[in-house]
Amino acid sequence: MTKRIVAYSRLKPKHLDQLSQRFHVDYFEALKDTDDPDFRKALSEAHGIVGSSLLITPELLDAAPQLEAIASISVGYDNYPVEELTQRGILLCNTPDVLTETTADTGFLLIMATARRAIELAEFVKRGDWRESIGEAHFGSDVHGKTLGMIGFGRIGAAIARRGALGFGMQVLYSNASPKPELERELGATRCELEELLAQSDFVCVSVPLSAETTHLIGRREFGLMKPSAIFVNIARGKVVDEAALIGALENGEIRAAGLDVFEQEPLSPESPLPHMTNVVALPHIGSATHETREAMTQRAVDNITLALEGKRPISLVNEAAFLQRTTAH
Numbered sequence: 001m002t003k004r005i006v007a008y009s010r011l012k013p014k015h016l017d018q019l020s021q022r023f024h025v026d027y028f029e030a031l032k033d034t035d036d037p038d039f040r041k042a043l044s045e046a047h048g049i050v051g052s053s054l055l056i057t058p059e060l061l062d063a064a065p066q067l068e069a070i071a072s073i074s075v076g077y078d079n080y081p082v083e084e085l086t087q088r089g090i091l092l093c094n095t096p097d098v099l100t101e102t103t104a105d106t107g108f109l110l111i112m113a114t115a116r117r118a119i120e121l122a123e124f125v126k127r128g129d130w131r132e133s134i135g136e137a138h139f140g141s142d143v144h145g146k147t148l149g150m151i152g153f154g155r156i157g158a159a160i161a162r163r164g165a166l167g168f169g170m171q172v173l174y175s176n177a178s179p180k181p182e183l184e185r186e187l188g189a190t191r192c193e194l195e196e197l198l199a200q201s202d203f204v205c206v207s208v209p210l211s212a213e214t215t216h217l218i219g220r221r222e223f224g225l226m227k228p229s230a231i232f233v234n235i236a237r238g239k240v241v242d243e244a245a246l247i248g249a250l251e252n253g254e255i256r257a258a259g260l261d262v263f264e265q266e267p268l269s270p271e272s273p274l275p276h277m278t279n280v281v282a283l284p285h286i287g288s289a290t291h292e293t294r295e296a297m298t299q300r301a302v303d304n305i306t307l308a309l310e311g312k313r314p315i316s317l318v319n320e321a322a323f324l325q326r327t328t329a330h
């Protein structure tokens, strides 16, 4: 029997061809509504799902009784009910590693752009306002030699810290559930409590996965602990930050600026004050969005689903327990 895959998000013909050589593929290029009858029909027969940016609910899983595996084209898996998937024996695969360096580049882009006011001053030139040499009112602040506080020190957090420590001579503080002695040796990084990190850092950069524990991890109290000169960067997920508290901290001058790639609601509402603030650099969730990296992520997802549906261990598996369950059952 040929297994069936439901694919959504923008897959290239090359990836669809690879999948079609082994599986029957129902492809929804621009899926707008999960109640779409064609999507529901495909789901009811699907053994695998490949895609990203769709909230997978238990109700959708009920509509996919044959489902064996999901390959998300993302490293984050906050759109998936992991425990529920594991209970149902459905493998969940993601795409770590291949996007680490690109996402860290985006993190550092936000650090540089906010510190040196690059977007604000490029707009100033574009408007024709540059009529004499600029003075203090347009100065930024240094990045090199400053203290970088990383909240979360996984692969992406470490890659941002590496840029800071090795490229810009920054001191690195980090708060993380577990110590990272190798990174401490490599980067001279110091682990500390969140409160100390917030008080000491010139740049506070969030790079933790979204979970029940990290939702609104940074709120009014945390902004209140930061230096008034601090620059806040979020490269993780919008919901890790209480956005109303962030807006308040920027408006009240509790922090100097923010570089944001992610927001509580995406796409960001045009009503949000954030992109209109001169001291905010707001990007449309471009962490991993380069041609090379999105290609590598999609390839990883294709490889993951292929291995999973062939009964093999996928390269990047989120819920190991579902795989063990399956191997012991057979």
Ligand code: DGY
Pocket: 073, 074, 075, 076, 077, 099, 287, 288
């Ligand atoms: C990821 O891979 O998790 C990126 O944030 C894109 O969603």
